């Protein structure tokens with residue numbers, strides 16, 4: 327599929343995810359301070375109506391991404407579909423929380439120029455911040471361009487000091503054109519040190535990266551996350567070529583409530599997977615497939631749960647351009663054209679590093695579905 331250049335969109339998306347990730351790193355550090363161990367991260371964490379957590383970072387990232395996109399592309403026809411809203415943040419009892427969000431946003435935006443992004447002339451006020459967050463209330467749909475944002479995916483992982491992702495994608499006429507994933511805690515293997523310092527070939531590990539891909543390019547890329555600025559190096563990503571289930575690493579959500587661990591264990595067993603599942607929060611699971619650290623990601627939510635587009639859009643295009651395959655459990659592509667939800671999803675999501683493994687899993691799903699307890 328031929329896609330127009332999208333150079334400005336991609337450049338902006340990658341840079342703003344770097345900036346947003348830097349905000350997340352700082353907020354997560356604060357959450358880990360001893361003064362924050364009162365259960366709500368020193369006031370930085372709230373519960374939503376469905377009991378899921380939302381934090382200063384979720385609102386802060388949404389405000390930053392929305393503000394930057396509006397500055398770069400203008401507000402006319404700007405459509406952003408994103409997870410958070412301003413309902414609880416604009417209540418009078420949330421003044422302290424809104425202050426914390428403002429501080430985090432202004433601290434990050436004051437560094438925007440170091441990322442090659444516009445920065446405000448003066449710090450944004452609470453009103454500007456609420457406006458930026460509230461602007462992301464588009465419901466997407468089959469026509470036109472829509473930015474899709476999960477400001478913090480895996481908020482539970484985030485508050486637990488674990489893995490999470492900042493996920494931004496651009497959809498046009500229902501197709502994901504580009505995706506960017508910020509993974510601030512992802513362990514990235516560096517090439518073995520050269521010049522005789524380390525000849526073992528094992529390489530060292532550093533933390534944090536941004537992955538991105540453009541639809542139809544056949545390439546997915548990774549940049550390191552560096553403190554206080556935009557990196558110079560970029561590495562090509564390649565999904566794993568392992569197609570023997572015995573050697574495959576399968577990842578899945580951490581929470582039992584989010585995916586049926588029993589069903590996926592039976593499925594993995596029936597196709598000959600031997601390794602224990604790698605349970606990881608957030609779209610970092612897609613990242614692991616894209617960079618060759620895992621071969622399979624399966625998620626089978628309860629049948630009453632409807633998957634949202636912001637939990638998958640960026641990950642899907644990155645995995646596919648790195649050489650992988652993503653579908654529902656019936657083998658059909660995910661449909662990003664129906665609004666906020668992945669309507670018509672057949673049972674679950676299966677992302678694989680290659681078609682051979684993918685075909686095997688789809689076959690195993692058909693074989694084992696009858697006896698499942700879903």
Ligand SMILES: Nc1ncnc2c1ncn2[C@@H]1O[C@H](COP(=O)(O)OS(=O)(=O)O)[C@@H](OP(=O)(O)O)[C@H]1O
Nearest residue numbers: 478479480481579580581583584606607608627631
């Ligand atoms: N009941 C239920 N079933 C399935 N999925 C749900 C459910 N509730 C929430 N969510 C969505 O799951 C997102 C986190 O998915 P993960 O794969 O990271 O799950 S886990 O945290 O590792 O268990 C999480 O994304 P964030 O809210 O951005 O963290 C939710 O969109």
Ligand SMILES: [Mg+2]
Nearest residue numbers: 476479480637
């Ligand atoms: Mg999410």
Ligand SMILES: [Mg+2]
Nearest residue numbers: 409476478479
């Ligand atoms: Mg989220």
Ligand SMILES: [Mg+2]
Nearest residue numbers: 378379409481
């Ligand atoms: Mg959430």
